[in-house]
Structures are given as structure tokens and as C-alpha cells.
Amino acid sequence: MQQWDVIVIGAGAAGLFCAIEAAKRGRKTLVLDNGKRIGRKIIMSGGGRCNFTNMYASPANFLSQNPHFCKSALSRYTQWDFIALVQQYGIAYHEKTLGQLFCDNSAKDIVEMLQQECDKAGVQIGLQQDIQQVSFVDGQYQLTTAQGVRQCHSLVIASGGLSLPNLGATAFGFQLAEQFGLKVLPVRAGLVPLTWQPSDKAVFEEISGVALPVTADANDTQFPEDMLFTHRGLSGPAILQISNYWQPGDELRVNFAAGQDVTAFLTEQQQQHPAQELKTSLARLIPKRLVDKLLELQLFQNQPLKALNAKSIARLDELLTQYVFKPNGTEGYRTAEVTLGGVDTNELSSKTMEAKKQPGLYFIGEVVDVTGWLGGYNFQWAWSSGWVAGQYC
Ligand code: FAD
Known part of the structure; x- marks a missing residue:
């Protein structure tokens, strides 16, 4: 039986980072993963450029039943610590928008950095491992795999959530928590496109490909970002963000004219171009294909601007700024970037993650x-929580 100080399950962002820290402390550390290579999600993240952190990361950017839990880890290993590491490796990066930092070249730069850190610290990595059983015997953990039994003093579960099952996601971590009597909160897909009701699909499928800046609003939370109509439903950053807050059955309210004063715009247009058709003016506020669709749905009547009165302008304002969709669901784990819910933070120490x-x-x-918004927050949680556990495991 092989003896280790620490075994980490999952060679993703959190697991590798924890293993590096543990090995730096002199702990004999092994990482086991079911895949053929390390950091598979990192490689495909951020469109292949990995949005590895966010300059403005703070506890307010995370969802959790206990919003205070993430504070300790995020403050002990911050985005600035990770940025310093990236700089130390000479990895070129840039801010895309809203503090989101991406590699200039490739997400592979981050994986190579982690591999080098593992090598320097002496972390051993076992790939394509099928962990069949975990038991706790005489104060140690015994892991049975096809390659034999391994024993360790500290067992770190970094096996991720359920998103992207074709990339190796399994329910292993949740099942193991339950095996040891820890509560697991219900899980669901997050940062995921929303899907149409059949009736909306028939109507909006035709304008798939139309993108526009919106404010998406569900359950008193708003995100002002871009939205995309797709064949299946709604996507784009505004929708991925709001999907973390939207629950089946909820309405989704969309302001198609985000940041614009529709009433002031139409009143001014009316004065300057009284003979102009309403649909021509609206197409200056939102994409023409969307205007045509709203007209086809008879949600407004096309007429010269001079025919509008204050009431009809107010109705148009409401139509554009408070459009209500009723999505019937999400695209699920197949395309979700994250999994909401998971091991209940009340079961863990926020200082050590034990x-x-x-x-x-x-x-x-x-x-x-603990689930972050779109924009580099989820990797920051992986680095911070991994780093913290690495100091104690
Ligand atoms: P993971 O990265 O999921 O790693 C878990 C590892 O455990 C995997 O290698 C898995 O194969 C392994 N594993 C699972 N089950 C077992 C088992 N039974 N036995 C052995 N090994 C097992 N976040 C950002 O902050 N920025 C981004 O740009 C970004 N882009 C993303 C793009 C996509 C397409 C996706 C899906 C997610 C993206 N995310 C992004 C989210 C981010 O990738 C995750 O939050 C982060 O990878 C979680 O890290 P983790 O180490 O906890 O889990």
C-alpha cells in the first residue's frame, strides 16, 4: 500500500493549486484525476484564453447559502496574489472588460505554469485513475483504485461540479461528502443559456444571431451586458449571469434599450422628424430585426411619429425596457460553465476548508x-480555496 501525506482528487484549478501549496510545505502529495491530462477546463476556458481572475473580485460576486463563507479564503489569497504569479512566469495578459483578465496567447500558459509549479514543489500526478472506494481506517484515508490501494493522512476533494460531463465531470465529490455524513445542498446548472417555451421558440427562432446590450433582470438582480438570441433560447453574458439567479417558473425581464431614455428619444425624434415611421426611429435604439419582430407580433403599430401621444410613447417605453420572457429551463450541464449548490459550507471551516x-x-x-459570477471569479475561488487548504492539509 502506498503511503502519502496528502492525496488530492481532481487535477483542475483548485486541486493543482492546493497540491502545490501542500508540497511546498514538505507534504508528500499526490493528485489523482480521471482524465488524460491536467487542467482540462482551464484549457477550454475563456474561449481558449482563460479568464483567470477578476481585478474587482470580492465576496459580493459569489453565490452561496452562506455569503460570508468565501470571505476568509478570498482575502488570504487574492486576485493580486495570482496576478503576481502570472507575472512571475512572464505570461502576457490583458483586461478584456469589467476587470476580467485573459491570457494574450493561450490558456495553456496557465496550465504550463501550474505544471511547472507542481514539478518544482515535487507534486506527483496520477492520471486516468478510477477511484472505486474511499474508506477511513485508523485515522487515515484508504483509496482503492485499479492501480492499487493508497493511504493518506489528508484527503482533499477538488473534483468540481457536474458541468461538462464530457470533460470528466462526475458527482464523486458530492457522493463522498454524503458518505461521510456531510450535507450537500441541491445542485443545478449555472452560467448557462436559457431555453424557449415552445410558443416563444416559434416566434424568436427566426431572429437567432441578433445580439444587443440589455439589462437582464430576475429575482431583483440585474446584469447590464450583451444578450444573444439563439435557436434554442437566450444566451450571451447578460443571460449567463442572470441564469445563476433565475429559477424555473420565474419571469425574466429584459430592457432592450439599456442605458437609453426611450421616452426622451422618441419625443425628440417626433419633434425633429414628425413624418418619419416609428419603426425607423426604433431601429436606432435596438436592432432592426428585433423591431420587425415586435411589429410582426403586433406589439406596436407602425405610424408616423407625429401620430404618437404621451400615452403611446409611455407604452413603447415599457415595451422596450420591460419585456418579459418566460424561459422554460436552461441548456443544463451540457453547456453550463458552473454548478450551483454543492457541499454545504456549514460543514466546512472557512479558515482551512476542512x-x-x-x-x-x-x-x-x-x-x-460557492459559485462566482461570469468573469474570472470562479477561477479565483478555485485558487483561493485551494491555496487555503494547501496551508493546512
Ligand atoms: P474542475 O476544474 O472541474 O476540476 C475537477 C477535476 O476533477 C477534473 O479534472 C475532473 O476530471 C476531475 N474529476 C471529477 N470526478 C473525478 C473522479 N471521480 N475521479 C477523479 N477525478 C475526477 N471560470 C473562470 O473563472 N473563468 C473562465 O474563463 C471560465 N471559463 C469556463 C469555460 C467553460 C466552458 C467552463 C465549463 C467553465 C469555465 N469556468 C471559468 C468555470 C471554471 O472552469 C470552474 O469554476 C473551475 O474549473 C472549477 O475548478 P475546480 O478545480 O473546482 O474543478
């Missing part, structure tokens, strides 16, 4: 009920 009632068992990264 299970309160199971000594030596740690949970980090996405498997924990």
Missing part, C-alpha cells in the same frame, strides 16, 4: 456551495 466533523477531509473549488 470538514468540521471529519478530520483530514477537505473540500475546495466548485464542489463547494
Whole structure:
């Protein structure tokens, strides 16, 4: 039986970062993963450029049943610490928008950096591992795999969530938590496109490809970003962001004219171009294909601007700024970037990430009920929670 100080399950962002820190402390550390290579999600993240952190990351950018839980880890290993590491490796990066930092060249730069850090610290990595059983015997964890039994003092679960099953996602971490009597909160797909009701699909499918800046609003939360009509429903950053807050059955309110004063615009247009057709003016506020669709749906009547009165302008304002969709669901884990819910943070110490009632068992990264917004926050949680656990495991 092989003996280790620390075994980390999952060679993703959180697992690798934790292993590096543990090995730096002199702990004999092994990372086991079911895939053929390390950091598979990192490689495909951010469109292949990995949005590795966000300059403005703060606890307010995360969802969790206990919003205070993430504070400790985020403050002990911050975005600035990770940026310093990226700079140390000479990886070129840029801010795309809203503090989101991406590699200039490729996400592979981040994976290579992690591999080098693992090599320097002496982390061992076992790939294509099928972990069949985990038991706790005489204060140590025993892992049975096809390659034999391994034993360790500290077991760190960094196996991620359920998104992208074709990239190796499994429910392993949730099942293991339950095996040791820890509560797992219900999970659902997050940062995911929303899908049409059949009736809306028939109407809006035709304008798939239309993109516009909007404010998306569900459950008293708003995101002002871009939205995209697709064949299946709605996507784009505004929709991915709001999908974390939207629940089946909820309305989704969309302001098609985000940042614009529709009433002031139409009143001014009316004065300057009284003979102009209403649809021509509206096409200056929102994409023409969307205007044509709203007209086809008879949601407004095309007429010269001079025919509008204050009431009809107010109605148009409401139509454009408070359009209500009723999505019937999400595209699910097949395309979701993250999994909401997971191991209940009440079961873990926020200082160490260790299970309160199971000594030596740690949970980090996405498997924990802490989920970030779109924009580099999820990797920051992986780095921060991994780093913290790496100091204690
Ligand atoms: P993961 O990265 O999911 O790693 C878990 C590892 O555990 C995997 O390698 C998996 O194969 C392995 N594993 C699972 N089950 C087992 C098992 N039974 N046995 C052994 N190994 C197992 N976040 C950002 O901040 N910025 C981005 O640009 C970004 N882009 C994304 C793009 C896409 C397409 C997706 C899907 C996600 C993106 N995310 C992004 C989210 C981010 O990738 C995750 O939040 C982050 O990878 C979570 O890290 P983790 O280490 O907890 O889990």
C-alpha cells in the first residue's frame, strides 16, 4: 500500500493549486484525476484564453447559502496574489472588460505554469485513475483504485461540479461528502443559456444571431451586458449571469434599450422628424430585426411619429425596457460553465476548508456551495480555496 501525506482528487484549478501549496510545505502529495491530462477546463476556458481572475473580485460576486463563507479564503489569497504569479512566469495578459483578465496567447500558459509549479514543489500526478472506494481506517484515508490501494493522512476533494460531463465531470465529490455524513445542498446548472417555451421558440427562432446590450433582470438582480438570441433560447453574458439567479417558473425581464431614455428619444425624434415611421426611429435604439419582430407580433403599430401621444410613447417605453420572457429551463450541464449548490459550507471551516466533523477531509473549488459570477471569479475561488487548504492539509 502506498503511503502519502496528502492525496488530492481532481487535477483542475483548485486541486493543482492546493497540491502545490501542500508540497511546498514538505507534504508528500499526490493528485489523482480521471482524465488524460491536467487542467482540462482551464484549457477550454475563456474561449481558449482563460479568464483567470477578476481585478474587482470580492465576496459580493459569489453565490452561496452562506455569503460570508468565501470571505476568509478570498482575502488570504487574492486576485493580486495570482496576478503576481502570472507575472512571475512572464505570461502576457490583458483586461478584456469589467476587470476580467485573459491570457494574450493561450490558456495553456496557465496550465504550463501550474505544471511547472507542481514539478518544482515535487507534486506527483496520477492520471486516468478510477477511484472505486474511499474508506477511513485508523485515522487515515484508504483509496482503492485499479492501480492499487493508497493511504493518506489528508484527503482533499477538488473534483468540481457536474458541468461538462464530457470533460470528466462526475458527482464523486458530492457522493463522498454524503458518505461521510456531510450535507450537500441541491445542485443545478449555472452560467448557462436559457431555453424557449415552445410558443416563444416559434416566434424568436427566426431572429437567432441578433445580439444587443440589455439589462437582464430576475429575482431583483440585474446584469447590464450583451444578450444573444439563439435557436434554442437566450444566451450571451447578460443571460449567463442572470441564469445563476433565475429559477424555473420565474419571469425574466429584459430592457432592450439599456442605458437609453426611450421616452426622451422618441419625443425628440417626433419633434425633429414628425413624418418619419416609428419603426425607423426604433431601429436606432435596438436592432432592426428585433423591431420587425415586435411589429410582426403586433406589439406596436407602425405610424408616423407625429401620430404618437404621451400615452403611446409611455407604452413603447415599457415595451422596450420591460419585456418579459418566460424561459422554460436552461441548456443544463451540457453547456453550463458552473454548478450551483454543492457541499454545504456549514460543514466546512472557512479558515482551512476542512470538514468540521471529519478530520483530514477537505473540500475546495466548485464542489463547494460557492459559485462566482461570469468573469474570472470562479477561477479565483478555485485558487483561493485551494491555496487555503494547501496551508493546512
Ligand atoms: P474542475 O476544474 O472541474 O476540476 C475537477 C477535476 O476533477 C477534473 O479534472 C475532473 O476530471 C476531475 N474529476 C471529477 N470526478 C473525478 C473522479 N471521480 N475521479 C477523479 N477525478 C475526477 N471560470 C473562470 O473563472 N473563468 C473562465 O474563463 C471560465 N471559463 C469556463 C469555460 C467553460 C466552458 C467552463 C465549463 C467553465 C469555465 N469556468 C471559468 C468555470 C471554471 O472552469 C470552474 O469554476 C473551475 O474549473 C472549477 O475548478 P475546480 O478545480 O473546482 O474543478
